[in-house]
Amino acid sequence: MARVGLLGASGETGSSILEALVEDAGFEIIALVRPASLSKPANVVLKDRGIELRALDLEGSQDSMAAALEGLDILISAIGPRDQLAQIPLVPAVKKAGVKRFVPCGFAPVMPVGVHRSRDQKEEVYNLVKRLHIPYTIIDIGWWYQFSLPKLPSCRIDYAVGPASQSIAGDGNAPSAMTDLRDVGKYVTRVIKDERTLNAMVFVYNELWTSNQVYDLLEKLSGEKIPRKYTSAKDYERQIAEADVTLKVKPEDFVARAQKVLAQYALSVGIRGENTPEFARYLGYLDGKKLYPDVKFFSFESYVQEVLGGKAKGVYEDLMPLMKNAIETDR
Amino acid sequence: MARVGLLGASGETGSSILEALVEDAGFEIIALVRPASLSKPANVVLKDRGIELRALDLEGSQDSMAAALEGLDILISAIGPRDQLAQIPLVPAVKKAGVKRFVPCGFAPVMPVGVHRSRDQKEEVYNLVKRLHIPYTIIDIGWWYQFSLPKLPSCRIDYAVGPASQSIAGDGNAPSAMTDLRDVGKYVTRVIKDERTLNAMVFVYNELWTSNQVYDLLEKLSGEKIPRKYTSAKDYERQIAEADVTLKVKPEDFVARAQKVLAQYALSVGIRGENTPEFARYLGYLDGKKLYPDVKFFSFESYVQEVLGGKAKGVYEDLMPLMKNAIETDR
Numbered sequence: 001m002a003r004v005g006l007l008g009a010s011g012e013t014g015s016s017i018l019e020a021l022v023e024d025a026g027f028e029i030i031a032l033v034r035p036a037s038l039s040k041p042a043n044v045v046l047k048d049r050g051i052e053l054r055a056l057d058l059e060g061s062q063d064s065m066a067a068a069l070e071g072l073d074i075l076i077s078a079i080g081p082r083d084q085l086a087q088i089p090l091v092p093a094v095k096k097a098g099v100k101r102f103v104p105c106g107f108a109p110v111m112p113v114g115v116h117r118s119r120d121q122k123e124e125v126y127n128l129v130k131r132l133h134i135p136y137t138i139i140d141i142g143w144w145y146q147f148s149l150p151k152l153p154s155c156r157i158d159y160a161v162g163p164a165s166q167s168i169a170g171d172g173n174a175p176s177a178m179t180d181l182r183d184v185g186k187y188v189t190r191v192i193k194d195e196r197t198l199n200a201m202v203f204v205y206n207e208l209w210t211s212n213q214v215y216d217l218l219e220k221l222s223g224e225k226i227p228r229k230y231t232s233a234k235d236y237e238r239q240i241a242e243a244d245v246t247l248k249v250k251p252e253d254f255v256a257r258a259q260k261v262l263a264q265y266a267l268s269v270g271i272r273g274e275n276t277p278e279f280a281r282y283l284g285y286l287d288g289k290k291l292y293p294d295v296k297f298f299s300f301e302s303y304v305q306e307v308l309g310g311k312a313k314g315v316y317e318d319l320m321p322l323m324k325n326a327i328e329t330d331r
Numbered sequence: 332m333a334r335v336g337l338l339g340a341s342g343e344t345g346s347s348i349l350e351a352l353v354e355d356a357g358f359e360i361i362a363l364v365r366p367a368s369l370s371k372p373a374n375v376v377l378k379d380r381g382i383e384l385r386a387l388d389l390e391g392s393q394d395s396m397a398a399a400l401e402g403l404d405i406l407i408s409a410i411g412p413r414d415q416l417a418q419i420p421l422v423p424a425v426k427k428a429g430v431k432r433f434v435p436c437g438f439a440p441v442m443p444v445g446v447h448r449s450r451d452q453k454e455e456v457y458n459l460v461k462r463l464h465i466p467y468t469i470i471d472i473g474w475w476y477q478f479s480l481p482k483l484p485s486c487r488i489d490y491a492v493g494p495a496s497q498s499i500a501g502d503g504n505a506p507s508a509m510t511d512l513r514d515v516g517k518y519v520t521r522v523i524k525d526e527r528t529l530n531a532m533v534f535v536y537n538e539l540w541t542s543n544q545v546y547d548l549l550e551k552l553s554g555e556k557i558p559r560k561y562t563s564a565k566d567y568e569r570q571i572a573e574a575d576v577t578l579k580v581k582p583e584d585f586v587a588r589a590q591k592v593l594a595q596y597a598l599s600v601g602i603r604g605e606n607t608p609e610f611a612r613y614l615g616y617l618d619g620k621k622l623y624p625d626v627k628f629f630s631f632e633s634y635v636q637e638v639l640g641g642k643a644k645g646v647y648e649d650l651m652p653l654m655k656n657a658i659e660t661d662r
Contacts, residue, residue: 112461130443130614133603199613272464282530283461284615 003028004192005072005099007056007079007090010042012315013107013141013184014078020185022049026193032056032068032075058086065093074192076103084121088128095132101198103191104129106138107184109268109275110177110203110283116264137197140285141184142177142205142275145303146315148214152224160312167229169236169270172212176275177205180298181315190292197291203280204288206297211270214300221304233271236263334359335523336403336430338387338410338421341373343646344438344515345409351516353380357524363387363399363406389417396424405523407434415452419459426463432529434522435460437469438515440599440606441508441534441614447595468528471616472515473508473536473606476634477646479545483555491643498560500567500601503543507606508536511629512646521623528622534611535619537628542601545631552635564602567594 004021008014009031021027031046035055047053056068069075075094077087087104094102104125111119129136149161179187187204191197209217215226240263246256269275277287306312335352339345340362352358362377366386378384387399400406406425408418418435425433435456442450460467480492510518518535522528540548546557571594577587600606608618637643 113458114462127444131445133610133613200615279464282464284531 001026001028002073002193003030003071005030005032005054005069005075007032007075007077008105009033009046009051009078010040011078011080012181016181016183016185017076017078017188018046018051018185019182020189022051023185024189027189028052030054030072034058058090062089062093062096065090066096069093069097069099072097072099074101074103075099076188076192077105078107079105081118084118084125087125091125091128091132091134094129095134099134101135101137101192102129103137103139103188106140106201108140109143109265110140110280110285111268111274112283115268116261118261135198137191137199138201139188139191140201140203140280141187142179142203143269144315145178145180145206145298145300146312148178148209148300149218149304149307150215150226152218152222152226154222154224156310157222157307159310160307160314167231167266168211168215169231169266170233172215172228172230172270173210174270174273175208175210176269176273177203177207177277177280178209178300179204179206180300180303183295183297186295186297187288187292190295191288194291197286201280201283201285202288202291203277203285204292204295205277207300208276209300217301218304221301222308231266233267236266236271239263332357332359333404333524334361334402336361336363336385336400336406338363338406338408339436340364340377340382340409341371342409342411343512347512347514347516348407348409348519349377349382349516350513351520353382354516355520358520359383361385361403365389389421393420393424393427396421397427400424400428400430403428403430405432405434406430407519407523408436409438410436412449415449415456418456422456422459422463422465425460426465430465432466432468432523433460434468434470434519437471437532439471440474440596441471441611441616442599442605443614446599447592449592466529468522468530469532470519470522471532471534471611472518473510473534474600475646476509476511476537476629476631477643479509479540479631480549480635480638481546481557483549483553483557485553485555487641488553488638490641491638491645498562498597499542499546500562500597501564503546503559503561503601504541505601505604506539506541507600507604508534508538508608508611509540509631510535510537511631511634514626514628517626517628518619518623521626522619525622528617532611532614532616533619533622534608534616535623536608538631539607540631548632549635552632553639562597564598567597567602570594 004027006014006018006029009018021029030052032054033043035057037043038053038055043053054068057064079087084105106122108119113120113123126138149157150166151158151161183206191202215228219226240260243256243260246253277289281287335358337345337349337360340349352360361383363385364374364387366388368374369384369386374384385399388395410418415436437453439450444451444454457469480488481497482489482492514537522533546559550557571591574587574591577584608620612618
């Protein structure tokens with residue numbers, strides 16, 4: 001039975017992966033948590049479910065990290081979006097521990113290098129992995145359903161709606177590959193058992209939707225008419241330039257950072273249409289639809305029904321108030 | 332008939348490609364040359380052979396560059412090793428001209444990002460190509476036969492021997508993929524006609540040899556005993572550190588630059604063994620041996636016989652005196 005270490009098991013992506021690993025029942029699962037977090041309620045729950053907890057201090061020594069990774073066949077990093085570079089000291093420890101497949105944190109839309117800070121930080125990690133000749137798999141998953149719906153005039157889906165979808169990028173006709181966050185783990189368990197994906201990039205996703213199609217569907221299912229605000233490339237570029245003014249003085253300013261990140265996503269996904277299986281193939285990814293045509297996933301329509309029925313779950317709930325501030329600056 | 336533009340047709344790699352394109356007879360060939368070089372003897376010779384010459388000024392406007400690329404189906408860049416970044420302004424013009432396949436300058440050993448300046452500059456170009464969604468093929472070709480032989484005590488092959496092989500990296504047992512410079516073009520003509528290689532990296536090479544095997548062969552065929560000087564990773568790292576001291580003050584110092592480049596190659600090719608089909612697959616390359624098993628190439632043994640027979644041709648003859656200085660600093 002393969003021993004799989006998971007970093008970030010309590011995060012959005014990590015939880016999805018954890019549930020799928022448990023469901024699969026073919027893995028011995030080790031959750032790697034910060035030493036200070038071992039006794040946190042979320043981790044105690046994991047322990048009670050029979051999942052091994054191990055302390056991993058990303059600021060600790062190479063030896064202590066390698067010891068925490070001892071005996072793992074696979075290591076999956078689902079570290080938070082703002083902690084990508086914290087993986088850098090981890091990589092030599094992964095090498096030292098002899099992990100047979102490292103899945104560094106990807107789990108994002110498909111993008112080229114040089115258009116998005118988080119993607120570029122991931123590239124730094126990937127390049128280090130390759131310099132150390134570590135067996136790897138990079139998995140990208142497109143855009144979350146959970147980040148894709150606009151608000152309704154009645155406000156009845158506000159509880160589940162993220163900030164990134166409150167305006168439509170460009171003409172709203174660029175298709176984007178979308179995945180239910182809850183399905184991410186299903187794909188990951190398939191990918192890590194698959195020899196074809198060793199030392200490769202894989203793009204997995206559920207369905208392709210344009211922004212206009214998303215609005216059309218939500219209008220049809222809700223019976224409400226949703227105002228459509230189209231934002232041009234030029235406007236997003238202006239937002240990035242404005243954010244850069246703040247970031248020059250306060251490089252980690254949360255609101256400016258979020259404004260820039262969302263504008264960069266809008267340009268890539270909505271305007272240049274990069275979050276597609278075609279562009280993924282262009283960049284060298286294997287196509288998850290071809291590898292795993294049989295995965296049962298949530299349809300986007302069923303997700304929208306859930307949201308309208310009051311049964312969906314929001315994401316990044318701790319960050320939402322701050323992210324909404326970032327969006328308000330655009331209003 | 333596909334219209335192929337070639338940048339750097341008079342260089343070492345460019346000449347090999349040009350001859351193969353002519354030999355193939357299936358291409359309309361356009362040599363792109365600097366405006367000031369249009370009347371140089373080497374280019375007049377090309378013109379006399381019926382090859383179209385077009386002026387391309389890499390420091391000119393986007394519009395003038397796009398006009399020079401007008402109507403090309405394929406553009407191959409075989410620009411000099413120190414001019415990689417001169418391709419940056421060219422890339423948007425390639426986009427503008429609608430070139431159907433761009434082969435940015437690769438033609439090197441296989442390496443990860445972050446271990447060699449020239450490779451990293453190429454990566455900058457590749458990343459820009461991908462940001463602009465330009466159809467591309469990256470072709471690497473391993474290590475030249477023409478850079479692989481040590482001197483003989485009798486000095487009788489000095490006329491053909493490059494500087495990079497005067498000591499053996501590590502224990503001399505790392506295999507390295509080697510290609511006769513004259514064969515590079517044969518592979519390139521195959522690759523650019525092949526739909527499987529569109530938007531992909533391809534690794535083509537002739538034969539795998541270790542340094543010790545190269546010395547053994549040369550000793551056997553020459554009848555001379557060649558002293559073997561082994562250089563450790565630590566020594567190459569020291570050479571790089573020394574070069575960096577000079578480069579900090581004089582960033583383009585030729586001797587320091589060459590010393591660093593050769594040490595970085597030795598670490599990658601000779602110590603870490605990265606210039607192999609296995610490592611190329613690990614990095615995502617297609618394998619030229621599988622794609623084109625029928626290419627007739629010069630065997631390494633036949634090349635060594637040519638060298639011993641006084642019939643081989645040296646490379647980078649203008650740079651050799653300078654490069655030898657870089658090597659002397661290591662003696």
